Amino acid sequence: MTSDRERFTTIYDECRQRVWAYVVSRAGRQVADEVVSETFAIAWRKFDQMPRNALPWLLGVARNVLRDTIRAEARREGIQREMRAWITADVADHVAERLGVLKAMARLSQDEREILVLVAWQGLSPKDAAKVLGCSVPAFRVRLHRARKRLRAELESLMLSQPRLVEELS
Amino acid sequence: MNPMEELRAARPAHLTGGPVDPRTRQAELVHAFAQPTQVPRRGRKALTWGLGLASAAAAAVTAVALAVGSAPVVSPGAPDVAAEPVTLSAREVLLVAATSAERRPAEAGDYWHVSSRSRGLHPVNEGFVISIEQESESWVGAEEQWGSSRTLAVKPATDADRAAWEKAGSPRELTFAGRKRIPIKESAEQPHIRHARAQEIFWLGRNVTMSDLRSLPADPAALKADLLRFYEGKDTESDAPMAEDAWLFRVTEGLITDMPVSPEVLAAAFRMLADLPSVTSLGRVTDAAGRPGTAIAIADISQRKPGDTAKGVLQVRLIIDEKAGRALARESVVVKPGGLQAGLEPGTVWSTHTILETGWTDEHP
Numbered sequence: 001m002t003s004d005r006e007r008f009t010t011i012y013d014e015c016r017q018r019v020w021a022y023v024v025s026r027a028g029r030q031v032a033d034e035v036v037s038e039t040f041a042i043a044w045r046k047f048d049q050m051p052r053n054a055l056p057w058l059l060g061v062a063r064n065v066l067r068d069t070i071r072a073e074a075r076r077e078g079i080q081r082e083m084r085a086w087i088t089a090d091v092a093d094h095v096a097e098r099l100g101v102l103k104a105m106a107r108l109s110q111d112e113r114e115i116l117v118l119v120a121w122q123g124l125s126p127k128d129a130a131k132v133l134g135c136s137v138p139a140f141r142v143r144l145h146r147a148r149k150r151l152r153a154e155l156e157s158l159m160l161s162q163p164r165l166v167e168e169l170s
Numbered sequence: 171m172n173p174m175e176e177l178r179a180a181r182p183a184h185l186t187g188g189p190v191d192p193r194t195r196q197a198e199l200v201h202a203f204a205q206p207t208q209v210p211r212r213g214r215k216a217l218t219w220g221l222g223l224a225s226a227a228a229a230a231v232t233a234v235a236l237a238v239g240s241a242p243v244v245s246p247g248a249p250d251v252a253a254e255p256v257t258l259s260a261r262e263v264l265l266v267a268a269t270s271a272e273r274r275p276a277e278a279g280d281y282w283h284v285s286s287r288s289r290g291l292h293p294v295n296e297g298f299v300i301s302i303e304q305e306s307e308s309w310v311g312a313e314e315q316w317g318s319s320r321t322l323a324v325k326p327a328t329d330a331d332r333a334a335w336e337k338a339g340s341p342r343e344l345t346f347a348g349r350k351r352i353p354i355k356e357s358a359e360q361p362h363i364r365h366a367r368a369q370e371i372f373w374l375g376r377n378v379t380m381s382d383l384r385s386l387p388a389d390p391a392a393l394k395a396d397l398l399r400f401y402e403g404k405d406t407e408s409d410a411p412m413a414e415d416a417w418l419f420r421v422t423e424g425l426i427t428d429m430p431v432s433p434e435v436l437a438a439a440f441r442m443l444a445d446l447p448s449v450t451s452l453g454r455v456t457d458a459a460g461r462p463g464t465a466i467a468i469a470d471i472s473q474r475k476p477g478d479t480a481k482g483v484l485q486v487r488l489i490i491d492e493k494a495g496r497a498l499a500r501e502s503v504v505v506k507p508g509g510l511q512a513g514l515e516p517g518t519v520w521s522t523h524t525i526l527e528t529g530w531t532d533e534h535p
Contacts, residue, residue: 005203012199013190021185037198044202086182098180101173120177121185152173
């Protein structure tokens, strides 16, 4: 094995599950393996362009693969199914707060949800998250601010109907 | 708690990471490394293969120089695209196939059913090349078997061959291999079904029975030793000398493509091939049925009879779906014309044998 291959394998091991988690949070589990596999195939093809900080770049590649290979409708259905699974899986925990915030996530738009996932679940800095989305850092900050506000608003409206929420899910 | 912290805490457990499933990891890395890492070289025509009859002309004209023993570069189904360099070794591909084969469930049934299609080229004495396409199916039980086969077409292989045939007055019957006469058939004939009571029905360098297949060792070294008991340093079809690797490849490709062996024996066969140094990988290809796979190959000498000096060189390819752990097809390509391939251009796909279906069933025709 050449040293390039070793380096690539190390990056794969570090980033694979995070790329997978990102794809799942965008389009659900069913297409995730396929998209991840294609993402790393492209990454190897473009290995000479891969920056040292590989994760944001890989997420950007995965984002393009998703857009180019999975129909918008399939992505939407996939993520709806996925979010139902998140919520039902967590019913067992009986943690109302977690349920509430996941339910609130489900009410956001795809773009808003993506921004929050990149920051809260992927732990990216605004600078790295902006790279994934291909926008400027100031523009990202504005969008993040809006998404957080929307999340808070949805969460509050859900809090008011909490009893109904639990009923709905049981 | 602020909403962002709540959100962070609410990340579903399965999205928090953990190790990748080792098989997924292996398959994904293999897939990635099968990709070219550099700009393809220009000015080098790709070899077209695994082709239907209509594009057979492309095979004859899109000849590339194939170096024996090296891994030539193949970009199937896209004749205008420059060839892609391939970095994946045959060993890696075969080891993945072995792992996948082991995962396959052991199946059962009364009859082993195989359905396949084949196509071969034959230079005829009239000065051009014809192709013969056939379809066959078999149902093999412990003591009896059924076979169904039909010729789909016997006709000039390429447009140029057709022109030559027409120029010769479109004879309905042609001569090849010195004296055999063969009629032109432009449409498929009815299937012809045969039934036989026989036990020795598979070929492993010798005729073997279903129970011989069941007793094959599931260890690669033991399997190799078992098969080599019947190797005498010569070709399976003639007395011409044949190298051990080439002989093992020929015997094992049958075992892998269409014989009812257990998942463990199949895996051992893949591993045994993985250890043969003269087997090379040709990278991603498409078989004659349009299915993607990875081709591994070995060089083979072609001569009509021992001592024949007009020897040719063929590249014998096994197309495998390594993720499914099975073989899709075997094909042979002319590297150096000679022997049975005298008169054909280098790069011509001389024969294809495409396995459409294999499996156990309780029914027979």
